[in-house]
Amino acid sequence: MIELRLHRRKTNFRWVFGQSLCLGMLRLIADGNRRWAREKGLSASAGHEAGVLLLRQLIELCCRWGIKVLTVFIFSCDNWSRSKVEINFMMSLFERLIFSESEVEKFSREDIRMSVIGDTSKLPKPLQGLINNAEETTKYNSGLQLILALN
Numbered sequence: 001m002i003e004l005r006l007h008r009r010k011t012n013f014r015w016v017f018g019q020s021l022c023l024g025m026l027r028l029i030a031d032g033n034r035r036w037a038r039e040k041g042l043s044a045s046a047g048h049e050a051g052v053l054l055l056r057q058l059i060e061l062c063c064r065w066g067i068k069v070l071t072v073f074i075f076s077c078d079n080w081s082r083s084k085v086e087i088n089f090m091m092s093l094f095e096r097l098i099f100s101e102s103e104v105e106k107f108s109r110e111d112i113r114m115s116v117i118g119d120t121s122k123l124p125k126p127l128q129g130l131i132n133n134a135e136e137t138t139k140y141n142s143g144l145q146l147i148l149a150l151n
């Protein structure tokens, strides 16, 4: 299994995907959203939003390259120490861009099975509901297994 910290400038995606294709699984740790935004003179929120869009592209690539299991660590316990505003923004991103019904429908059309690992009990209740719905809706899909590690 390949594990890397996802840093836009340092990651050789071609190499990573080549290796992962052989092994069928890839494990990523989201990192550097704020640094990337700062370098571009953007806000942390813009960095997180770009991070989620990058995640969507990675998922597409994994489907295309035939990777069977993609695990992404998108929120760690340490992240709770950030400001309330930033945490709320990250939670709203997860709700809107990953677990909303319309996004889950898209994942399902691509035959992606979604699962969440980690302690979800501290997440906002609406997000918990969306996660349950995503797991339930996609549980019989047999393409890419997308595992999102939260908290």
Ligand SMILES: CC(C)=CCC/C(C)=C/CC/C(C)=C/COP(=O)(O)OP(=O)(O)O
Pocket (backbone or CB within 6 Å): 006, 028, 029, 030, 031, 032, 033, 034, 035, 036, 048, 049, 051, 052, 054, 055, 072, 073, 074, 075, 076, 079, 090, 093
């Ligand atoms: C695959 C991918 C990129 C997904 C992004 C999903 C997302 C919005 C996660 C939010 C929390 C997080 C751990 C961001 C990582 O960058 P950071 O805020 O720790 O940035 P820093 O390392 O520059 O401080």
